[in-house]
Amino acid sequence: xxxxxxxxxxxxxxxxxxxxxxxxxxxxxxxxxxxxxxxxxxxxxxxxxxxxxxxxxxxxxxxxxxxxxxxxxxxxxxxxxxxxxxxxxxxxxxxxxxxxxxxxxxxxxxxxxxxxxxxxxxxxxxxxxxxxxxxxxxxxxxxxxxxxxxxxxxxxxxxxxxxxxxxxxxxxxxxxxxxxxxxxxxxxxxxxxxxxxxxxxxxxxxxxxxxxxxxxxxxxxxxxxxxxxxxxxxxxxxxxxxxxxxxxxxxxxxxxxxxxxxxxxxxxxxxxxxxxxxxxxxxxxxxxxxxxxxxxxxxxxxxxxxxxxxxxxxxxxxxxxxxxxxxxxxxxxxxxxxxxxxxxxxxxxxxxxxxxxxxxxxxxxxxxxxxxxx
Numbered sequence: 353x354x355x356x357x358x359x360x361x362x363x364x365x366x367x368x369x370x371x372x373x374x375x376x377x378x379x380x381x382x383x384x385x386x387x388x389x390x391x392x393x394x395x396x397x398x399x400x401x402x403x404x405x406x407x408x409x410x411x412x413x414x415x416x417x418x419x420x421x422x423x424x425x426x427x428x429x430x431x432x433x434x435x436x437x438x439x440x441x442x443x444x445x446x447x448x449x450x451x452x453x454x455x456x457x458x459x460x461x462x463x464x465x466x467x468x469x470x471x472x473x474x475x476x477x478x479x480x481x482x483x484x485x486x487x488x489x490x491x492x493x494x495x496x497x498x499x500x501x502x503x504x505x506x507x508x509x510x511x512x513x514x515x516x517x518x519x520x521x522x523x524x525x526x527x528x529x530x531x532x533x534x535x536x537x538x539x540x541x542x543x544x545x546x547x548x549x550x551x552x553x554x555x556x557x558x559x560x561x562x563x564x565x566x567x568x569x570x571x572x573x574x575x576x577x578x579x580x581x582x583x584x585x586x587x588x589x590x591x592x593x594x595x596x597x598x599x600x601x602x603x604x605x606x607x608x609x610x611x612x613x614x615x616x617x618x619x620x621x622x623x624x625x626x627x628x629x630x631x632x633x634x635x636x637x638x639x640x641x642x643x644x645x646x647x648x649x650x651x652x653x654x655x656x657x658x659x660x661x662x663x664x665x666x667x668x669x670x671x672x673x674x675x676x677x678x679x680x681x682x683x684x685x686x687x688x689x690x691x692x693x694x695x696x697x698x699x700x701x702x703x704x705x706x707x708x709x710x711x712x713x714x715x716x717x718x719x720x721x722x723x724x725x726x
Contacts, residue, residue, distance in 0.1 A: 640696035
């Protein structure tokens with residue numbers, strides 16, 4: 353055997369030894385992920401993304417109000433409720449009336465509180481039910497009760513601001529607090545304006561309305577893009593405004609490896625990659641961009657064209673950005689809350705690491721040899 357052949361054998365042996373040591377890397381390569389597929393006796397379905405898969409997986413959890421919220425009519429802004437405050441002025445057609453002071457023909461009753469049962473007390477008229485009536489109807493009732501005691505009484509009833517019908521607004525708004533439902537702010541959008549508007553980016557603002565045991569959610573942007581989704585409010589509603597908590601995890605040969613919040617209400621695979629700085633030009637394999645998720649059985653059966661799968665299934669969707677329509681598929685493929693976006697390293701990267709390890713080892717050996725010769 354020649355010395356050249358011996359050197360080649362030694363080189364290959366060194367390469368094999370270095371490779372067997374397990375060089376550092378960011379995660380599994382594309383071949384190893386495919387080895388974990390159901391077809392290879394693994395427990396995950398590895399699916400290449402195409403137009404059909406994109407359509408089947410485009411279903412995202414619905415965010416919106418139920419019919420019970422949408423069909424509720426506007427509260428009558430003039431209807432009196434328990435807790436409201438009223439102002440009354442009673443004119444009497446005599447110099448010395450029942451209610452008016454000496455030399456006066458009008459009695460002014462300010463800040464008359466409607467009690468929890470919905471009643472108010474008026475001298476000489478007694479306990480009068482106010483709740484459920486409009487100011488004009490209450491005026492007629494009080495007039496009828498006083499008419500038998502003083503000639504031709506004239507009654508003016510004013511509904512002042514009160515807490516008879518109010519909602520609480522909390523979270524990411526400029527002014528948290530309890531606000532009465534009045535004529536200008538009887539809907540969700542106008543009540544948010546009363547509270548000073550949202551104090552976070554509109555693109556990530558999520559609004560929750562709690563009404564007793566019912567709960568409804570909507571994106572702030574949808575509320576203004578689709579006015580028909582603006583619901584009427586009810587006494588006791590709780591409005592919570594908070595930032596979107598959805599996130600995905602980016603790993604592998606990307607610009608950053610971290611847990612990343614959604615910046616928009618919908619997010620595509622290409623946008624998710626862009627959010628973390630894109631693919632690493634020195635490391636990434638554009639044919640091996642994976643989206644890992646647990647797919648509910650309805651979507652899993654739809655993607656695979658089956659009907660026998662039960663329960664959530666592990667899926668690894670693979671995007672090949674080098675295909676003619678690969679970028680379009682990545683643009684259309686929807687990322688969901690909890691997804692993992694993993695970009696594999698290009699095959700030559702491991703060779704580079706192997707050669708670097710070999711040359712580094714050889715250089716160290718030469719240094720040791722030179723020190724020994726001295």
